[in-house]
Amino acid sequence: MANKLVDLQNISKAYGDNVILDDLNLYIKENEFLTLLGPSGCGKTTTLRIIGGFETPDSGKVIFEGKDISKLPPNERQLNTVFQKYALFTHMTIAENIAFGLKIKNKSRQYIKDKIEYALKLVNLKGFENRSVDSLSGGQQQRIAIARAIVNEPKLLLLDEPLGALDLKLRQDMQYELIRLKNELGITFIYVTHDQEEALTMSDTIVVMNQGYIQQIGSPEDIYNEPQNAFVADFIGESNIIDGIFVQDEVVEICGKKFACVDKGFGNNTPVDVVIRPEDIDLVDPKEGTITGIVKSLLFKGVHYEMEVEANGRDWLVHSTDLSPVGAMVGIKVDPYDIQIMKKPESEDEEAVVNDEQ
Amino acid sequence: MVRKLSRRVYLTVMLIFLYAPILTLVVLSFNASKSRAKWGGFTLKWYKQLFSNEETLNALYTTLLIAFLSALIAVILGTLASIAMNSMKKKPRALLMAITNIPMLNADIVTGISLMLLFIFVNVVFRTRIRLGFTTVLLAHITFNIPYVILSVMPKLRQINKNTYEAALDLGASPIYAFYKVILPEIFPGILSGFLLAFTMSLDDFTITYFTTGPGIETLSTQIYTEVRKGIQPEIYALSTLMFAAVLLLLVFVNRKSAVKEKE
Ligand SMILES: Nc1ncnc2c1ncn2[C@@H]1O[C@H](COP(=O)(O)OP(=O)(O)O)[C@@H](O)[C@H]1O
Ligand SMILES: [Mg+2]
Numbered sequence: 001m002a003n004k005l006v007d008l009q010n011i012s013k014a015y016g017d018n019v020i021l022d023d024l025n026l027y028i029k030e031n032e033f034l035t036l037l038g039p040s041g042c043g044k045t046t047t048l049r050i051i052g053g054f055e056t057p058d059s060g061k062v063i064f065e066g067k068d069i070s071k072l073p074p075n076e077r078q079l080n081t082v083f084q085k086y087a088l089f090t091h092m093t094i095a096e097n098i099a100f101g102l103k104i105k106n107k108s109r110q111y112i113k114d115k116i117e118y119a120l121k122l123v124n125l126k127g128f129e130n131r132s133v134d135s136l137s138g139g140q141q142q143r144i145a146i147a148r149a150i151v152n153e154p155k156l157l158l159l160d161e162p163l164g165a166l167d168l169k170l171r172q173d174m175q176y177e178l179i180r181l182k183n184e185l186g187i188t189f190i191y192v193t194h195d196q197e198e199a200l201t202m203s204d205t206i207v208v209m210n211q212g213y214i215q216q217i218g219s220p221e222d223i224y225n226e227p228q229n230a231f232v233a234d235f236i237g238e239s240n241i242i243d244g245i246f247v248q249d250e251v252v253e254i255c256g257k258k259f260a261c262v263d264k265g266f267g268n269n270t271p272v273d274v275v276i277r278p279e280d281i282d283l284v285d286p287k288e289g290t291i292t293g294i295v296k297s298l299l300f301k302g303v304h305y306e307m308e309v310e311a312n313g314r315d316w317l318v319h320s321t322d323l324s325p326v327g328a329m330v331g332i333k334v335d336p337y338d339i340q341i342m343k344k345p346e347s348e349d350e351e352a353v354v355n356d357e358q
Numbered sequence: 359m360v361r362k363l364s365r366r367v368y369l370t371v372m373l374i375f376l377y378a379p380i381l382t383l384v385v386l387s388f389n390a391s392k393s394r395a396k397w398g399g400f401t402l403k404w405y406k407q408l409f410s411n412e413e414t415l416n417a418l419y420t421t422l423l424i425a426f427l428s429a430l431i432a433v434i435l436g437t438l439a440s441i442a443m444n445s446m447k448k449k450p451r452a453l454l455m456a457i458t459n460i461p462m463l464n465a466d467i468v469t470g471i472s473l474m475l476l477f478i479f480v481n482v483v484f485r486t487r488i489r490l491g492f493t494t495v496l497l498a499h500i501t502f503n504i505p506y507v508i509l510s511v512m513p514k515l516r517q518i519n520k521n522t523y524e525a526a527l528d529l530g531a532s533p534i535y536a537f538y539k540v541i542l543p544e545i546f547p548g549i550l551s552g553f554l555l556a557f558t559m560s561l562d563d564f565t566i567t568y569f570t571t572g573p574g575i576e577t578l579s580t581q582i583y584t585e586v587r588k589g590i591q592p593e594i595y596a597l598s599t600l601m602f603a604a605v606l607l608l609l610v611f612v613n614r615k616s617a618v619k620e621k622e
Contacts, residue, residue, distance in 0.1 A: 052524075052528060053527075054524050054527075073527070074524065074527040074528050075527045075528070075529075075530050075531055075532055075533075080528055080529065081524075081525070081528045083521040083524070083525060084521075085519050085521060086519075087519050087521035087522045087524070087525040088522075088525075089522065089525075089526075089539075089540055089544075090544065091543040091544055100526070100529050100531075100539075101529035101530050104529065104530040104531055104535065105530060145525075148525075148529065149528075149529075152529065152530070
């Protein structure tokens with residue numbers, strides 16, 4: 001296993017009575033692309049700012065390359081940040097912006113010049129040296145912010161929703177560029193976003209957060225296919241989250257019907273949450289289905305059709321490339337390994353689950 | 359049509375009201391006749407006399423020195439205060455802004471008398487011997503100038519993206535380096551207009567100066583007041599005209615600057 005580059009140990013942070021992070025534990029491996037994913041206000045930025053040194057945790061330690069840097073001011077940390085609103089220096093030219101960190105480190109003129117050229121090439125903005133910040137579009141400004149950070153050759157780059165202000169097309173282009181950059185530079189990225197698609201596209205590891213607690217840590221595939229609780233399932237892509245009863249190992253009862261599944265050990269006759277992805281539901285002939293229902297609505301979504309099927313008193317969201325017209329009787333079938341069983345949260349409103357696993 | 363015409367008429371009448379007195383003053387300052395009722399031809403002799411008058415030149419020097427020093431010190435203090443206030447939470451900041459705004463609205467005579475009383479009070483309590491004079495006038499001017507500086511620097515500070523300063527730190531800048539290289543250049547236009555505004559206010563002031571000055575120290579405005587009590591000389595018209603022109607120029611300059619900035 002690769003080394004831990006950053007290790008957050010028992011981090012807690014509150015603003016007044018408002019507890020943002022409560023005993024958070026998380027490590028980031030060298031050369032990893034790790035994404036903090038969660039709804040707005042869940043504490044992603046706060047976590048990032050604690051790593052960057054802009055906030056001090058009330059308790060806990062930030063370990064960087066084995067050393068405790070909790071008390072180190074931001075200017076003495078071997079990492080750089082790309083802020084959401086770019087935060088370029090508007091009274092300086094692009095070249096001066098990029099040179100800012102290098103001048104502080106007393107690099108030679110030639111070195112700085114070469115670095116600027118290299119960085120601008122890397123972010124596809126060759127020849128922008130003498131442009132003013134105001135003359136650049138949002139996407140271009142964000143690239144400059146990235147260039148300004150990476151010329152310092154940090155071990156770790158922190159990115160706080162860097163694509164949040166860009167429109168969809170540009171955002172997708174930039175996602176690919178960021179992955180390319182990361183691979184070319186070989187630095188560790190900690191990336192913050194509330195956009196699950198972005199997280200799934202870019203990350204090696206996703207950390208799903210809610211209300212300051214880590215809900216699940218895993219690869220994009222893990223998170224998508226095996227959400228550990230209803231929050232993760234709901235947040236990552238569209239899902240059918242259904243109340244069920246775990247009858248016995250490999251059997252779960254949903255809407256009064258028994259389905260075969262692959263999970264074991266939830267305890268016989270225990271209420272559980274069942275997650276079924278819309279694309280994992282097969283619509284078949286009513287005779288062959290475990291449950292039968294009626295198609296209530298149909299939407300064409302480009303790659304697939306989205307259908308709502310009413311069956312046994314609830315609506316099932318179904319994605320399929322095959323069309324079933326509205327009003328048709330259909331059978332619902334789900335393969336055992338497409339059924340994901342999760343423990344119910346302890347209480348109704350306990351959405352945020354404390355999760356120490358990693 | 360009628361509305362347009364009435365608007366024009368209204369504007370003209372208003373401008374006449376505003377500027378007729380000053381216009382009279384300017385015209386009389388070039389009048390060769392000493393009489394206020396008769397035009398005796400164009401002359402610059404009052405201006406010449408003015409500049410050969412040592413007392414007036416002294417007063418001019420004092421005025422400019424106080425204006426410059428008070429504006430400079432007010433700019434430094436006001437900018438630092440703005441930075442501190444900017445990093446405060448919303449409520450205390452709003453409260454402090456209100457507190458700093460009040461002296462600007464306060465009647466000059468109240469400010470003047472309170473400052474005079476304060477200086478005397480300090481002398482009595484601390485057994486110091488601050489005499490009313492240059493220092494007290496300077497202190498008074500600094501006091502009333504600070505709010506103007508805060509008023510022009512604060513909006514510039516508020517405009518700065520909160521992350522800009524942090525970005526500088528992130529790139530390795532010490533807090534002081536970040537301030538000089540990043541924050542100061544961004545707020546400099548505000549500091550400059552604050553300075554000019556403060557300079558103008560100081561040039562312009564009579565009441566506060568009158569109450570805080572002592573024997574031997576005269577600014578142009580107190581000088582004019584003294585002269586006028588002896589009897590009005592056309593020289594005074596010339597001096598007043600010059601003061602008006604100086605203040606006008608400064609204000610036009612400040613406004614032009616902010617208009618250009620806004621266009622950008
Ligand atoms: N300086 C601050 N003072 C008070 N509350 C703050 C401050 N910064 C953030 N918060 C609060 O902390 C919570 C988490 O914020 P943040 O970490 O920015 O969330 P995210 O980045 O996930 O949207 C929010 O409820 C926010 O209002
Ligand atoms: Mg955020």
